[in-house]
Amino acid sequence: MIKKSLHLFFSVALLFSQAAFSQDKKEPGAATEPVRLIRGPYLQVASSTGIQIRWRTDVSSRSKVRYGTAPGKLDQSVEDIKLLTEHKVNLAGLKPLTKYYYSIGGLKDTLQGDENNSFTTLPQPGEAGHYRIAALGDCGDNSINQRHVKEQLLKYLGPNELNAWILLGDNAYQDGTDSEFQSKFFNIYKNDLLKKYPVFPSPGNHDYHDTDLSAKHAQETHETAYYQNFSMPTEGESGGVPSHTQAFYSFDIGNIHFLSLDSYGKEQNAYRLYDTIGPQVQWIKRDLAANKNKGWVIAFWHHPPYTMGSHNSDEEEELVKIRENFIQIIERAGVDVVLNGHSHGYERSRLMMGHYGMEKTFDAKKYNLSSSSGKNDGSKDSKPYTKSLKKDKGTVYVLSGSAGKLGGKQASYPHDAMYFSDADHGGSCVLDVQDNKLELKWICADGVIRDQFTMMKELNKNVSKPD
Numbered sequence: 001m002i003k004k005s006l007h008l009f010f011s012v013a014l015l016f017s018q019a020a021f022s023q024d025k026k027e028p029g030a031a032t033e034p035v036r037l038i039r040g041p042y043l044q045v046a047s048s049t050g051i052q053i054r055w056r057t058d059v060s061s062r063s064k065v066r067y068g069t070a071p072g073k074l075d076q077s078v079e080d081i082k083l084l085t086e087h088k089v090n091l092a093g094l095k096p097l098t099k100y101y102y103s104i105g106g107l108k109d110t111l112q113g114d115e116n117n118s119f120t121t122l123p124q125p126g127e128a129g130h131y132r133i134a135a136l137g138d139c140g141d142n143s144i145n146q147r148h149v150k151e152q153l154l155k156y157l158g159p160n161e162l163n164a165w166i167l168l169g170d171n172a173y174q175d176g177t178d179s180e181f182q183s184k185f186f187n188i189y190k191n192d193l194l195k196k197y198p199v200f201p202s203p204g205n206h207d208y209h210d211t212d213l214s215a216k217h218a219q220e221t222h223e224t225a226y227y228q229n230f231s232m233p234t235e236g237e238s239g240g241v242p243s244h245t246q247a248f249y250s251f252d253i254g255n256i257h258f259l260s261l262d263s264y265g266k267e268q269n270a271y272r273l274y275d276t277i278g279p280q281v282q283w284i285k286r287d288l289a290a291n292k293n294k295g296w297v298i299a300f301w302h303h304p305p306y307t308m309g310s311h312n313s314d315e316e317e318e319l320v321k322i323r324e325n326f327i328q329i330i331e332r333a334g335v336d337v338v339l340n341g342h343s344h345g346y347e348r349s350r351l352m353m354g355h356y357g358m359e360k361t362f363d364a365k366k367y368n369l370s371s372s373s374g375k376n377d378g379s380k381d382s383k384p385y386t387k388s389l390k391k392d393k394g395t396v397y398v399l400s401g402s403a404g405k406l407g408g409k410q411a412s413y414p415h416d417a418m419y420f421s422d423a424d425h426g427g428s429c430v431l432d433v434q435d436n437k438l439e440l441k442w443i444c445a446d447g448v449i450r451d452q453f454t455m456m457k458e459l460n461k462n463v464s465k466p467d
């Protein structure tokens with residue numbers, strides 16, 4: 001038995017080393033040295049009919065993706081004859097919600113491609129179904145916590161798959177440099193999440209290297225590794241109103257509409273997210289108005305309106321301004337869930353609306369639209385939050401910033417607007433959406449689910465009404 005396992009291990013290891021060390025020298029004009037895969041593959045700009053596969057090689061080489069709907073039958077391909085180290089290959093004309101297997105490499109050789117190289121296209125925009133999306137905040141610090149959070153997320157999923165994962169900012173500490181992205185983000189997630197599930201990022205202050213003197217400049221130019229390392233659906237490729245900028249964008253996963261926002265960078269060298277006359281907010285208003293018919297609307301960005309974790313939302317100017325000036329726009333449009341990071345813990349509100357002041361002005365009776373925990377687990381006051389076509393307002397604010405970094409509490413921790421707060425355990429969130437039912441679970445680094453909530457919605461007259 002042991003002999004057999006060892007044999008299998010060495011066969012797989014041999015296959016892997018052959019795959020990761022390709023000889024592209026037969027191609028005229030291409031690299032004469034062996035080409036090594038040093039980053040990826042990873043999946044970007046996913047939609048119901050297309051995807052972009054990215055990877056990096058150590059020397060310039062050509063690109064080819066072979067793909068097909070069975071692992072041993074990669075009967076279609078797309079190639080690019082340009083000599084590059086940053087490879088970006090777009091696949092188009094795919095079928096919605098269909099599993100594809102793929103390999104990457106040069107025109108003749110394969111760098112990687114086995115039964116673990118697969119992705120599933122997104123569902124048709126607007127179509128209800130059963131979807132799972134993971135959210136990781138403040139993840140890239142190369143800590144034990146980062147690894148445990150990832151392992152427990154994968155364990156929780158078991159045989160179930162994600163449709164996508166989203167990043168809540170501060171994706172590579174300390175300064176969001178390319179080498180930090182390599183060692184603390186791409187290397188950590190390369191064997192599981194990145195090659196299989198499309199990732200939709202948002203930027204945090206560390207992605208603009210805010211500990212560096214050049215931060216001010218980067219806020220204006222957006223010339224940081226974050227923008228070079230990720231491709232975003234800026235032209236409405238995945239649904240939503242085109243934003244024409246990588247800083248913020250929107251996309252659909254079936255009947256869920258997502259907005260990824262930039263709470264740190266500046267637009268036109270002047271406007272932040274909380275400057276509501278700026279181009280980002282103008283686009284947000286247009287996008288929200290155009291997507292009112294979606295079953296669910298979820299917005300995510302880095303800086304939270306309510307936190308007393310490692311950051312203080314009464315004292316940090318940008319958090320105060322986001323709360324005072326910006327979130328009313330989100331609330332007016334009936335956005336169901338807001339996901340943030342920045343503080344390195346987990347803080348979650350009840351269904352609420354209208355609180356834009358300091359913590360001491362929070363009045364639960366006035367601002368909570370439900371006194372339920374939303375836990376839906378049979379405990380006292382745990383009914384799901386409900387929304388109907390007539391009563392469609394209210395937002396649950398979730399801060400989940402401990403997928404890598406962990407800890408920190410202000411003197412007045414926890415924030416009074418937050419029903420549940422925990423800065424002692426790392427974790428990530430999984431959104432599980434089935435037609436008119438949304439569940440969010442906080443999966444901790446030790447595998448324990450310490451918080452969850454359910455929201456039910458009357459989507460249209462054919463959908464069963466919530467209790």
Ligand SMILES: [Fe+2]
Nearest residue numbers: 170204205342
């Ligand atoms: Fe941050």
